[in-house]
Amino acid sequence: MNRQRRWWPLAGLMACVLGAATGCATSAGSPEAVQGSVSGPIKPRPITWLNSRPSDGPVIKAVAEVAAEYGKSHPGFKLNIVSTPDRPSYLQKVEMLAAAKKLPELFDEDATPFAEKLRKQNRLVDVGNLLEEFGAKDRFRPLALQYQQFDNGDIYGLPLEFAMEYFWYNKEAFQRARLDQPKTLDDFIASCKPLRAKGYIPIALDGKDGWPLERYLAYYPFRLHGNDFVKNLKKGDAKMSDTAGKSGAEFISRLGKAGCFADGFSSAGYTDATDLFTTGKAAMINDGTWDLGLLATDALPKPMRHNVGYFPLPTTPGAVTGPGDYVVSSGIGMAVNSQKFDPLVKDFLKYLVAHYPAKYAAFGQLSPTKDTPTEIPPGATPVYGQVLREADRLGKQTAKPWDTELDPTTNNVVQQNLVLLAQGNMSPREFEKSIDQAVTVNSPRYFAK
Incomplete structure (x- = not known):
């Protein structure tokens, strides 16, 4: 045994004895x-x-x-x-x-x-x-x-x-477009054209900050594979060009082709997106319960105060995650x-x-x-209490946001190219290739094999 290692515990014990009058303190670091x-x-x-x-x-x-x-x-x-x-x-x-x-x-x-x-x-x-x-x-x-x-x-x-993320929707917009709440991710895409036809922006999106659109990329892989895919992807043990990755890239491309987002969404910030929804111009927004003060109180413009509903992340055939499993952070x-x-x-x-x-x-x-x-605040609409009760009906896992899983450089590539993908300026195959290249180059600095 290394003699120096044997000395450390003894030295620590002696220091405690010598310092008994004032108490033995352990050091920062x-x-x-x-x-x-x-x-x-x-x-x-x-x-x-x-x-x-x-x-x-x-x-x-x-x-x-x-x-x-x-x-x-x-x-x-x-x-x-x-x-x-x-x-x-x-x-x-x-x-x-x-x-x-x-x-x-x-x-x-x-x-x-x-x-x-x-x-x-x-x-x-x-x-x-x-x-x-x-x-x-x-x-x-x-x-x-x-x-x-x-x-x-x-x-x-x-x-x-503690916050749950939902799709908040304009009930009147859905009624005018003769739509029910989407049950599947395919239903979600299919709702965009009828909403457009009635004069609504289907989905309000904060495109400037990157992570809101990245949420959409994660939805199909999470429903089909849980968090396993992104945890393998970030280490290079899976590829964006695998079946799970393709499902996410194609979902973004299909959302863009269906006209789900506002024109110029990439320059819209958080306030721009919430304003589009709360003023009734957009039919849906993906937002968390941290914004209940905006979405379920008398802070809403009067026409919207009792016109806001919500639904959780839709599922898809073959899903391995349950309806109560979605982004909870x-x-x-x-x-x-x-x-x-x-x-x-x-x-x-x-x-x-x-x-x-x-x-x-x-x-x-x-x-x-x-x-x-x-404590539910004064002026809250009934939706406020309804959403709070959802906390007692959650599943056993949360969809981990990809921006917290991927290495920083790869994450920047994902967010930048997602905009191009949603705008139709990059194909799903090109997007997948760019991400796989980024992971190959950058992940070894963060994840040892």
Whole structure:
């Protein structure tokens, strides 16, 4: 046995004995810190949370309230909240800070290939272990935790949200076009031409941000293969030109040929898309329950207030996922930097886990914890409560968004070429070839064989 290795445990024991008067503290960045096992005195100081969220959104408001309360009993503590809502800019900032080893104590991060690299470098705290130690893990909705899992099942992001994604539709538009809710993905495409004929844009789409259209690419593969296809694709163990990949590419091409999206959709942002739907110009929009305040309250223009319905992701013959399985997310998680993890950060996180859910639910949002009822706001339409009850009827798996699975460079290629595919400027075969080439070149930097 290596003598130096034999000395480390003894040295640690002696340090604890020598430090018995003040308590044996473990250091930030240590293996213990990665497991969330730091100890020692709590010394209040300012810490920072770098995030990619709207600064006036319910997540930030709820976290800020909790931090202010914690600060009252811990003079000297302050949570500096630094927001970069533009996701591409935020991701670039995180990569630069990570390269310079200057990430703050807390930062937003999905369970992406980039985050996997940080995990392998022991730069993230195991949040799953923390929640176990806090006695809080069983409070969380299983799908909220599942969304944060890495491929090995570990959790390195604290869930702060819980949202189901649905297709919201204009009931009057469907009645005028003599359409029922689509039951299959083929029905979904077939609804576009009748809606166009009645003067509606069939689907409002935020084309500028890339990920909304990428959701559509994932739907056929998820129905036919669950999440297995994208998890194999990202490593090069499957190809976009395989049957599963072809089904996704052809779905996008067919949506474009059927005139499902607005002309010029690629330059439309989030607000443009929601405005098209809430003003009655578009018949459908794919959106999450985070937008219930826009879709199911008196914030809607009066003609639309009782004219909004919703349906889940349609299925398809041969589907291996059930009707209750669709995109259910807990949002981008709060990652914890092991290099700056100390007793103060740990104590604040314990306080946050205990007090955040109720404050978040008070904003009319679904909490990531199953024991925290949502406060339905004044002016809510009946749809608000109906959608909240869907949380009790969900399946056992969530469709993982592809933008959190693919390596960053391949994901950029996917999003850029999806627009061309939907516009008819690229064929499905050309699209498949471009993605397979991108995976071959880029995935080895993130996924070791």
